[in-house]
Amino acid sequence: MxxxxxxxxxxxxxxxxxxxxxxxxxxxxxxxxxxxxxxxxxxxxxxxxxxxxxxxxxxxxxxxxxxxxxxxxxxxxxxxxxxxxxxxxxxxxxxxxxxxxxxxxxxxxxxxxxxxxxxxxxxxxxxxxxxQPELSNGSLEAADLVVQxxxxxxxxxxxxxxxxxxxxxxxxxxxxxVWQAAYPDVFLSALGCPDPTAAGYCCMVLHVCLNDTTMQQLVLDTKGRLLVQTVLDLCERQPDLDWGLLLVTEKFLMSKFFLPNVYSTLPLETRIILLDIISAKIGESESSSPGEEEDQVLPVFVLEFLAAEFQENFQTILSVGENTENLEAVIIMKLLKVLCLGTGQQEKYMELIRMESLLASGVELLRLTTAAGKLGDNIFSQTQKMVPPDSPDDVHPVHGLKRDLIRLLGNMCFQNTSNQDKVRELEGIPLILDHCSIDDHNPYISQWAIFTIRNLCEGNHDNQAVIAGLENKGLADNIALNDFGIEVTEDDGKLVVKSADK
Structure with missing residues (x-):
């Protein structure tokens, strides 16, 4: 007392x-x-x-x-x-x-x-x-600005x-x-201040205040979309700013209104930031324990939207040429990475696996890039030359494209008869078999090709028959095939596919 x-x-x-x-x-x-x-x-x-x-x-x-x-x-x-x-x-x-x-x-x-x-x-x-302080001698770096x-x-x-x-x-x-008093100008001022800690606290306030009503206001308003862009740019500049990332993953992306209204309005550079955040988030859910899964998983409508973006724009990557700064190509690659991660988690994103149009787009882009690669020595061509570290090819936007396309197809065909049949109908099996050799433009492509062939053949006799009927051009590495439970042998000049003895 x-x-x-x-x-x-x-x-x-x-x-x-x-x-x-x-x-x-x-x-x-x-x-x-x-x-x-x-x-x-x-x-x-x-x-x-x-x-x-x-x-x-x-x-x-x-x-x-x-x-x-x-x-x-x-x-x-x-x-x-x-x-x-x-x-x-x-x-x-x-x-x-x-x-x-x-x-x-x-x-x-x-x-x-x-x-x-x-x-x-x-x-x-x-x-x-x-x-921010008035600057009479041009712009300063963020660190210099804080000093001012x-x-x-x-x-x-x-x-x-x-x-x-x-x-x-x-x-x-x-x-x-608070929302009525601070949205949008006060929030924009605080997010744009030279102190990242204060900007992070502003993300916390936004996180607390956003609900279905305020989210709709945010995404439909020009200044609201500018606010989103400012948050994403802040996440890029300050990757350790937890509240910024939480705002994006727990509020922005959890709203059905967000991507359809905001994505196309973002500058290309900012879209790349958003796609990197989504990839990281899906990667977290891939490694999360069962008790954490519900909090970690992004809604399937996020991946469905991005799948539609990929299908609508994937052919733009064919015009990339030798331009290593083509942001449209970078975005296609980022979209593909997200889809590879999502289709690798069937128990969470089965609706994505069932998208036949996505499967068809993957086969079509693999066909187009393979054909382009055979027209001459270009970024889509197979090459087995020793590429030195930090070579231009390693930093080219489409480095690894065909590998990731094959990975996407393999994920979607895992224990899925409908997708297995669809790839066969699209004549995708010979196309995938054509990538069972080393390609320096696509590291580990042969391993992913073998993985995908395994998934195409598992429990599917029609697909096995397609492979058995192909012209013999030599056997792939049987040791690698055996790792996936498949053995390919020759019998009277024909290829025979069967389960490997363990």
């Missing part, structure tokens, strides 16, 4: 000091930046780490904090950034900190923050603090954005107020 009385007494004492300064006739810079005021707010911040103290916090402190932050806002608006008082910035930081702590798991205090009309003031201060902004400015910005996050957490009413 003594500890509770002590805490209550301390809270009241701090509240009295806060009120003393908040109710002064004129909140000039010297008053707002007073060290005594800051020290008392610091004590208040520390006390509010306790849930018990949060529940007994005097209501008056929220209105007093609102008065102080209004004065802070007036100072920031009336002075250029290089004229901002460090004392004022320090006081604003401590105000945001104690308000942030007061909202943790306490809807009563969240409501008090709303009633004190602190959200408009906070978002206005965020916009000012997030401004004072550490006290960035700290105040971080705490202000954290307040918006804690205010919104678990409270739909607060989320709506």
């Amino acid at each position: 003594a500890d509770e009385n002590t805490s209550l007494g301390s809270l009241r004492s701090c509240a009295e000091v806060l009120n003393e300064y908040a109710t002064k006739g004129e909140l000039i810079v010297e008053v707002i930046g007073c060290r005594r005021l800051q020290e008392n707010i610091e004590i208040l911040t520390e006390l509010l780490k306790s849930q018990e103290n949060r529940t007994i916090l005097p209501e008056s402190v929220f209105q007093d904090a609102s008065c102080l932050l209004e004065a802070v806002l007036q100072h920031l608006e009336s002075s250029p950034p290089d004229g901002w008082s460090q004392g004022v910035l320090g006081t604003s930081t401590e105000c945001f900190r104690f308000l942030r702590n007061s909202c943790v798991s306490c809807q009563a205090n969240q409501l008090r923050v709303l009633n004190a009309d602190l959200v408009p003031t906070t978002t206005a201060i965020v916009t000012l603090l997030a401004k 902004v004072s550490s006290s400015q960035m700290l105040a910005l971080r705490c202000a954005v954290q307040l918006l996050g804690n205010l919104s957490s678990g409270n739909p009413s607060s989320q709506d107020v």
Whole structure:
């Protein structure tokens, strides 16, 4: 009981000091930046780490904090950034900190923050603090830009954005107020600030505030799509920024509205970033334990959309030539990688496996690139020359294309009679057998070809008969075939396919 009385007494004492300064006739810079005021707010911040103290916090402190932050806002608006008082910035930081702590798991205090009309003031201060310095000598790198902004400015910005996050957490009413006040311009300002930590906190606020309604608003609005692009670019620049990746994978991609409305509006470079994030996410689900699977798996509609994009645009890769910077070709390769990863997880993406049109597109692109490769020495041609490390071929956008196409077909034919038959009908079996040799443009293509032939033949006598009826051009590596449970032998000049003895 003594500890509770002590805490209550301390809270009241701090509240009295806060009120003393908040109710002064004129909140000039010297008053707002007073060290005594800051020290008392610091004590208040520390006390509010306790849930018990949060529940007994005097209501008056929220209105007093609102008065102080209004004065802070007036100072920031009336002075250029290089004229901002460090004392004022320090006081604003401590105000945001104690308000942030007061909202943790306490809807009563969240409501008090709303009633004190602190959200408009906070978002206005965020916009000012997030401004990048005026540069008269051209652009600077991000690291140089941070140096141009004072550490006290960035700290105040971080705490202000954290307040918006804690205010919104678990409270739909607060989320709506924050969204209305911050979308889209305040969010864009915070995401574009030179401090990656503050930008990450902004991603956290977005993560909390996004729901079906706000997501539709986001994807249908021009500035909303710009916000998405800014988040994706941030993920590329700051790959360790967890909240950015969580926002993309747990909010953006989980919405059926996202890809159909946003994907085609993104610059090619940003699409590549998004596809890399999707590939990484599917790779996580591939290695996840059973208890984690539900949280790790992307919805099948994501892969169905990307499969449709691949089918619609795959022929553009034929015009790539020797252009190693062809972004359209890079995107086709990224799409193909995603589809290879997805079709490798049948228990999660069976709807993708059943897409006969995707299977047909894979066979068709393999046919077209094989034919193109036979027209002369080009990036689609088979080659068995020793390629030195870092050669242009290794960095060419379509490096590994035919290997990945064969991998896609193999995945889709695994224990799937309908797809096995479809590949045969499309005359894809001889095409795949034609890639059982080493090709430096497609590392490990022979292994994937053998894997795919195994999947085509498993339990399918018609496909086995097709192989047995082919003209004998020599046997492939039987050791590799045996690893996949297949043995090919010659009998009276004909090829015989059978299960290998274990």
